[in-house]
Amino acid sequence: MWLEASTVHYFGAALGAGLAVIGAGIGIGTLASSALQGIARQPSAAGEIRNNMILTAALVEGVALIAEVVAILIVFLK
């Protein structure tokens, strides 16, 4: 068979990592665009908006990183 087990492992890990990055990219991009619009409309609230943006970005990133860890585990523990 031309497709070995390790090839499938690597392919799955790479595909999973890439999909997770797409999700996180859309999430953080939307978040940053909204936050920048908010700051542009209300510059005096910039500090508070920035803090909330970092916090929410961390939450979005956390979910994506869990997927990345799963991808790393597939490669390391196969």
Place this chain on the structure above:
Amino acid sequence: MRRWLVVLLPVALGWGRTEKEAVPTSFILEHVKDSYDWHITDMPWGRNPDGSRHYIPIVIPLPRILYHPQRGVSVFFVHGHTEAEIKAELEKHGYTLGADGKIAAIDCEPILDLSLTKTAFQLLLVGMLLLWVGRIAAKAYQKNQNGVPTGIARVLEPVILFIRDEVAVPNLHHHADRFMPFLLTIFFFIWLSNLFGLTPLNSNIMGNITLTFLLALIAFLVIHFNASKGYWSHIFWYPGVPVWLKLFMMPIEVIGMFAKPFALMMRLFANILAGHLMMLSIIGLIFILAAVLKSVVVGLGVSVFSVLLGLFVMALETLVAALQAYIFTMLSAVFLGMAMEESH
């Protein structure tokens, strides 16, 4: 362009082959994993009889601490490098290497491996450094009564005030002072560990999931030992909704209770691990490409990009080191504030 060719051509002709040991995958894995000794680097030292380079490892040996139910605790150092050497030395003390690579007793008794590993040692090192710096800062405040910080306290004061005014007070209100020691310890410990991981000393403290698990466990315990009555009632018997919805909400809320510290653990671990892997992969690309294409010119060409990109990633990682410490502290404070909120 021509000048570059003049420089590179003799290089390419002279050393057309790179050495076999240059492929760095095992090197990257060794950095990421925990180990029984602190292997800092290898120093090239002369040549072996067969003409290949000889390397002297620069290693800080760490003690193996093993507990055997009958023989008690034994502490010793292992100096071997290959598996056979390590096994022979372990057998002198009545232990051996099991099939899974872990240490086992020769008489097959279940033993406890409490060895001081690389991560544990660096953890203690960072902790002691933090204790020392903190003591100096505290003494500086005791000495002068006018409140103007001196020495290292001048560096720490803005950071501590930032944690108090931006993290603790907005989330914990009048409880802020009670939890400042917790938040400051977490913040400085994670920050300093991350910065220590950026030095070329082969250190990967927060990229170890056991350690981030323990930090998240501490945060979990602090949050739930200080939780108000309202918090528990929101988890187990959500007020103000019909009974079928109460029953439906309960498992979701219980999962949420554990999901928060789990996310804390994963975020810190994956961020630091990803940073270290990225850094090593970018620099390792030089050697991988040079070895695969068997050409030093490719290695030199790639190294220009790799070093510039590596520099950029390093700058990014310096930011991430502080950012992840801030985020862990901030989220702990947010969850704590949510748990301590009185019901209304």
